[in-house]
Amino acid sequence: MTALPGGEPRTAGLSRRALLGSAIATVGGSAALGLAGSALFAGGGPPVPAEGEHGVVSPFGAHQAGVDTPQQRHAMFVSADLTVPDAATLRTFLRDLTATITRITRGDHPPASGMLSPGASTVTDFATGLPPARLTVTVGLGLRVLALPGIAAPPPRRLRPLPAFDGDALDPRWSDGDLLLQLCADDAQVLSAAMRSLRARMPGFATLRWTQSGFSSAPPAGGTPRNMFGQKDGTSNPRPGTAAFDDTVWARDDEPGWFAGGTYLVFRKIRMKTADWDLTGRDEQDAVIGRRRSDGAPLTGRQEFDEPDFDATVGADPVIAADAHIRRVRGFPMLRRSYSYDYGQLIATAGGHPEPAADSRHEHPKGAPGHVHGADEHAHVGHGQIDVGLLFCAYGNDPERQFIAAQRRSAESDRLSRFITHTGSALFAVLPGCREGGYLGDTLL
Numbered sequence: 001m002t003a004l005p006g007g008e009p010r011t012a013g014l015s016r017r018a019l020l021g022s023a024i025a026t027v028g029g030s031a032a033l034g035l036a037g038s039a040l041f042a043g044g045g046p047p048v049p050a051e052g053e054h055g056v057v058s059p060f061g062a063h064q065a066g067v068d069t070p071q072q073r074h075a076m077f078v079s080a081d082l083t084v085p086d087a088a089t090l091r092t093f094l095r096d097l098t099a100t101i102t103r104i105t106r107g108d109h110p111p112a113s114g115m116l117s118p119g120a121s122t123v124t125d126f127a128t129g130l131p132p133a134r135l136t137v138t139v140g141l142g143l144r145v146l147a148l149p150g151i152a153a154p155p156p157r158r159l160r161p162l163p164a165f166d167g168d169a170l171d172p173r174w175s176d177g178d179l180l181l182q183l184c185a186d187d188a189q190v191l192s193a194a195m196r197s198l199r200a201r202m203p204g205f206a207t208l209r210w211t212q213s214g215f216s217s218a219p220p221a222g223g224t225p226r227n228m229f230g231q232k233d234g235t236s237n238p239r240p241g242t243a244a245f246d247d248t249v250w251a252r253d254d255e256p257g258w259f260a261g262g263t264y265l266v267f268r269k270i271r272m273k274t275a276d277w278d279l280t281g282r283d284e285q286d287a288v289i290g291r292r293r294s295d296g297a298p299l300t301g302r303q304e305f306d307e308p309d310f311d312a313t314v315g316a317d318p319v320i321a322a323d324a325h326i327r328r329v330r331g332f333p334m335l336r337r338s339y340s341y342d343y344g345q346l347i348a349t350a351g352g353h354p355e356p357a358a359d360s361r362h363e364h365p366k367g368a369p370g371h372v373h374g375a376d377e378h379a380h381v382g383h384g385q386i387d388v389g390l391l392f393c394a395y396g397n398d399p400e401r402q403f404i405a406a407q408r409r410s411a412e413s414d415r416l417s418r419f420i421t422h423t424g425s426a427l428f429a430v431l432p433g434c435r436e437g438g439y440l441g442d443t444l445l
């Protein structure tokens with residue numbers, strides 16, 4: 001591979017987009033991939049896919065992609081600490097990130113890197129031949145960044161450290177950070193290639209802090225995806241394109257002007273005690289949430305999208321219990337765009353506890369069959385070591401009144417708390433979108 005004078009890296013004389021085009025031609029044109037009538041083969045040179053074609057999601061607009069974008073199947077969350085000393089260096093970095101994002105989201109190679117002399121290295125494009133798969137990269141900044149010398153604009157008003165909550169078992173190894181990259185795509189290999197492309201831009205500007213990988217599978221016919229407890233998760237989310245969504249998610253008018261079109265992201269890594277859950281009876285599982293696990297309907301309704309009736313009683317008791325999850329967190333709207341994770345036993349078999357902050361000794365639900373506490377299969381190589389859960393993402397324009405208020409209520413008394421542990425936490429200001437030719441953060445810098 002050589003870096004051409006125009007800065008365009010080439011592999012065997014062809015960009016990834018051109019290779020993709022020829023791959024599609026080989027299998028019989030766009031119809032073979034179920035792609036709508038496209039301009040793919042029109043004109044000379046590598047075709048430029050349009051928005052929506054071949055899974056291209058435009059990174060440009062008033063808002064960044066990856067928030068109101070229909071949820072993709074795979075995600076990687078990358079947190080980094082910035083090593084930039086001032087606003088000018090941050091500008092250079094964000095410009096470069098934007099140029100990289102612009103190219104990789106349409107299936108191109110990343111731009112040539114100034115760090116490499118021509119011919120010094122090659123892009124190992126292991127996503128060759130794959131369409132962009134609705135790849136989006138969403139960029140957020142932590143509070144510390146906004147205090148860099150040379151930044152004159154005030155930080156977003158509601159960007160304050162999250163408080164501690166009862167029951168938290170946070171591990172700093174997967175908490176916080178200056179920079180968040182939320183990468184989402186329908187193809188895990190495209191996602192991995194995107195991560196490598198973005199990571200290659202970091203030396204001299206940022207060091208990796210943590211990464212988390214997740215997935216979300218909705219039924220082929222559409223519908224709400226299920227989490228690792230088997231529940232439909234996302235039913236009462238605001239829907240993109242509605243006033244409720246805009247009012248909940250996008251920065252409010254009282255925010256600094258540069259933040260218009262931005263939002264906040266609360267990220268929590270939440271471990272789910274799947275073994276305890278699986279030993280819990282179906283009725284109790286339904287009571288924990290206040291909805292039926294089978295079809296997602298509220299306990300007072302017949303179908304998933306029926307409004308829960310919190311006043312309904314059976315005898316003296318409410319049908320939806322006082323400590324049911326949906327009762328506790330109701331009234332604090334937010335966009336939950338979470339991904340499940342399953343890290344299996346990997347970390348445990350490598351010699352450590354998957355969550356050092358957590359205590360693997362626990363009680364089985366009353367009456368459930370269990371192993372002998374302290375026995376090997378219970379604590380050391382048994383289910384206490386399975387690291388499965390939710391990469392919980394709450395987008396909203398007021399973390400204090402949305403996530404924090406909801407999490408306080410939940411920490412007070414939520415029947416779900418017995419089955420979950422929050423082990424990671426971070427809050428970012430998600431930058432507004434930018435127009436083509438601009439760069440992410442250009443209103444700030």
Ligand code: HEM
Nearest residue numbers: 231232233234235236270289326329330331390406407420
């Ligand atoms: C692993 C942890 C969690 C699991 C398994 C879980 C599961 C669920 C389920 C099954 C629902 C009902 C379906 C739906 O509307 O999506 C729900 C609703 C909801 N959850 Fe969670 N949740 C978790 C953590 C959280 C956290 C940490 C918060 C925020 C503090 C939260 C806030 C909400 C909200 C606001 C709703 C909608 C309530 C409504 O208005 O009906 N959840 N959750």
